[in-house]
Amino acid sequence: MQDKFIVDYRKVPRHNLVCSVIITDGDKESFGVIKNVSEEGLKVESASKLPLHSSCNMSFILPHGKELRLKGRFIWMSNSNSYYTYGARISDIGLFNRFKLKKYLKQLGNN
Secondary structure: OOOOOOOOOOOOOOEEEEEEEEEEEOOEEEEEEEEEEOOOEEEEEEOOOOOOOOEEEEEEEOOOOOEEEEEEEEEEEEEOOOOEEEEEEEEEOOHHHHHHHHHHHHHHHHO
């Protein structure tokens, strides 16, 4: 039974995806691993503590070889002993990158 106080605000489905991501916040560059993706956001794990609620650039390569670059904000964080888990909301992806992401997610949905 789901806790009645936990509300899931997701409007689009998430898909599992494991790939490396480069996160740039100003001059600081960090690395992480994407765990899932949707049209609106990403779940990312990283050994680095990243800033919440500030805009950062992210770059990653989808499994079929298409590179995506986008801007996003980390809106939540949890941590364990050795890594941090973040939820990122995509704030600016550009038309061509949005098309590539939607096409990839559609392929995942058809499998």
